[in-house]
Every structure is written in structure tokens, then in C-alpha cells.
Amino acid sequence: MTAPARATTSAGADARSSEELIRAEEPVLAHNYHPLPVVVARAEGTWVEDVEGRRYLDMLAGYSALNFGHRNPVLIEAAHRQLDRLTLTSRAFHNDQLAGFAESLAALTGLDMVLPMNTGAEAVESAVKVARKWAYEVKGVEPGRATIVVAAGNFHGRTTTIVSFSTDESAREGFGPFTPGFRVVPYNDLAALEAAIDETTAAVLIEPVQGEAGVIIPDDGYLAGVRELTRRAGCLFVADEIQSGLGRTGTTLAVEHESVVPDLLLLGKALGGGIVPVSAVVGRRDVLSVLRPGEHGSTFGGNPLAAAVGSAVVGLLETGEYQRRAAELGVVLRDGLAALVGRGVEGFRSRGLWAGVDIDPSIGTGREISQGLMDEGILVKDTHGSTIRLAPPLTITAEELLSALGSLEKVLTRGV
Structure with a gap:
């Protein structure tokens, strides 16, 4: 059977929509992951963009694989x-x-x-x-x-x-x-x-x-x-x-x-x-x-x-620059999360620019909170029930970090 033709852009990228691409993966990819429903097509620094042009702040950094940002x-x-x-x-x-x-x-x-x-x-x-x-x-x-x-x-x-x-x-x-x-x-x-x-x-x-x-x-x-x-x-x-x-x-x-x-x-x-x-x-x-x-x-x-x-x-x-940034911005991350304890966050653990955040299960699962943040333009990933992980690129600015924490507060306040 001949495979259906796929539309491509001039650069050779698949021109199908996010929904179409996610649906196309189902029969041909082994189901060893359960990714969030976002299809990333481009990235620069701390930001990624999906195939429709929606921008997201990357607060996961490929599980620390992107410590220096996308396309440094x-x-x-x-x-x-x-x-x-x-x-x-x-x-x-x-x-x-x-x-x-x-x-x-x-x-x-x-x-x-x-x-x-x-x-x-x-x-x-x-x-x-x-x-x-x-x-x-x-x-x-x-x-x-x-x-x-x-x-x-x-x-x-x-x-x-x-x-x-x-x-x-x-x-x-x-x-x-x-x-x-x-x-x-x-x-x-x-x-x-x-x-x-x-x-x-x-x-x-x-x-x-x-x-x-x-x-x-x-x-x-x-x-x-x-x-x-x-x-x-x-x-x-x-x-x-x-x-x-x-x-x-x-x-x-x-x-x-x-x-x-x-x-x-x-x-x-x-x-x-x-x-x-x-x-x-x-x-x-x-x-x-x-x-x-x-x-x-x-x-x-x-x-x-x-x-x-x-x-x-x-x-x-x-140069030591990235280590200093992680230490200094880690204080911003820690203080921002501390302000959310009792307001949807049951507890957290952080070291540098890395945190595990335990969400009140009555508000939602880690997966649900991650999807709520995705809707706000913030990408994180859940682990073990109601815990989410934050690990942004070390190139993130204080303003971007505070914006992400504000989005987390917004999601926790409205629930899922």
C-alpha cells in the first residue's frame, strides 16, 4: 500500500497541524512516552514555538539536556x-x-x-x-x-x-x-x-x-x-x-x-x-x-x-557564568515557590534552577497542572502523581522565571 503524500514546507518540514501530527504518530510510534499535546517546530534560547506559531517558555530544558538554552x-x-x-x-x-x-x-x-x-x-x-x-x-x-x-x-x-x-x-x-x-x-x-x-x-x-x-x-x-x-x-x-x-x-x-x-x-x-x-x-x-x-x-x-x-x-x-546564574536565579525560584506553599503547593524541594513541586491533589494531578501550564504558554513535566518538575535553561531571565511562577499561581488558583 502506498503511504499518503505529506505536505512539506520549502525547508522540508512537515506542514500538518499539531492535531494531525499527533494523530499520525499513534499507529507508527511505539507508545513508550506520553507527551503533552504540543508539537514543537522551532526554538531559540528559553522559548519554543509549535507548528501553528504558538510560543511557550521551556521550563523543562530536556530534563537538563538544554542547560545552555535551545540553539545556543x-x-x-x-x-x-x-x-x-x-x-x-x-x-x-x-x-x-x-x-x-x-x-x-x-x-x-x-x-x-x-x-x-x-x-x-x-x-x-x-x-x-x-x-x-x-x-x-x-x-x-x-x-x-x-x-x-x-x-x-x-x-x-x-x-x-x-x-x-x-x-x-x-x-x-x-x-x-x-x-x-x-x-x-x-x-x-x-x-x-x-x-x-x-x-x-x-x-x-x-x-x-x-x-x-x-x-x-x-x-x-x-x-x-x-x-x-x-x-x-x-x-x-x-x-x-x-x-x-x-x-x-x-x-x-x-x-x-x-x-x-x-x-x-x-x-x-x-x-x-x-x-x-x-x-x-x-x-x-x-x-x-x-x-x-x-x-x-x-x-x-x-x-x-x-x-x-x-x-x-x-x-x-x-567561565562560571552558568553556575552563578543557576545559584542566583535559584533563589528567585525558591522564594517564588515558598510563596505558593499552602496555596495549591503542598511542598517543594529545590537546588539551583531545579525543583520538584508537590501539588495539592485536590487541585489536580501533575499531568493536569502541566497541561494547564501549557495552556498558559509554560512547558513543564509531571512525575509521580501530583509532582511537577521545573528545570529551565540556565539562560532564563529573572523576568521569565517570575512570569512562569505567576502562571503556576494562576493555574493553581483556578484549578483544572
């Missing part, structure tokens, strides 16, 4: 320059962008070596492999017995191994059998963590701030406690900063709030500037050196286009 001119220029030269060689050969990227990223994080990958889940999977190999070769764990301790409420990705240690049943149901070798303890509970660590423990893998769980921030001293427990037990501390890292919390890394340095650091999302998927495991030389040629790899990991964009991202962070 510095990053776009770096991508264009590299597109005209070289995009892919595979790691069968060297390329002229990778060394500079690795050098600058290692320097930015204060660590030694970089293992470049593509997606966040790949970085987590890579860290699991590295930690296990380190446990066998360096720590002396009996082959096949290495364990990794993780926290309840975690979100590290959706591959088979990663959902094996998820506590979200919607991520697990129907996908077993699951990968063994993981122990789950409550988040923010040092006593439980200490009890779970033994001679087989290769690593403790945690998010310094749990993003998908609703921006859950641990007590002061928790991260330092994790660092001390792992050091004392002779196992690795692996910090997943794929969402929390690269400026989001007001520091380059969220672990910096407690002056903690992990053994392995996982980065992604913002590392690609919203242009290409870029992730990395950054860590101590003696840990990442357990990998030898042929034991791990990625055709696209470390490709020259990704390395060029990643280097430009590091360059933006080296």
Missing part, C-alpha cells in the same frame, strides 16, 4: 564548524577533536581520565562494567560475585541491567529476568548503606540529587558520608550527575555542595548541548585503566562532532 549560538557555531570538516571516524582511528575534549573535561571535573559514550544509560552501563572489573582485578573480589549498592527511588536509565535495580515497577514489569548483583537501600540513609556494604561490594552508585523521583535532595552530610563509607570499605563511589551536573544546581557538579570527589562521575544530557547525544564516565586513572582494548567500546562514542560540541560545552562552564 556558541554551541551551534561549534557544531556547524565541525559538520563542515568531519563527523565520524569510529574509534578504529584517532580524530583531532577527542584529545582536547577529554583534556578539558578531566580538568573541569578535577579527575584524570574520560571514557566517552553517547547516552546517559550507556554511561551508567559502562560504569557498572568498569566497577565490576575493578573489583575483580584490583579489590580481589571472587569472580562473578561483585555487588553494587544503589538507592531506592533511583533513575539511571531504562536498559535491562538498569531497570534490574530500579524500584519503579512501571519500569520493571514485564522485562525480567533481571540482572543480579545489585543491593537496594533507602536513599539518604547512611546506616542502611553501611549495612549493605561488604567484601563483595564493588561500588555505591547514587544520584547526588534524585531527579526523576521528584528532585529529592539528601540531608547535609549524606554525600560526604557516602564518600567516607566507600573509602573505608575499599569500594568505589560512583556519582550519577547526568541530570544534576554541569551547572544545574549552582555548581559545576552537585557533589561540590559537600566538597566530595567521587571515584567515577557520570555525565550526559547537557554535555551534548542539546545538539548531539554525548555522555562520559570520568574518573580516577587507576580505575578506568582496568579497561583494555577490545573489552568495551562504542562506534559513536567520542566521535569528532560530539567531541567538538562537548568541548564547547566545557568552555561555557569554564
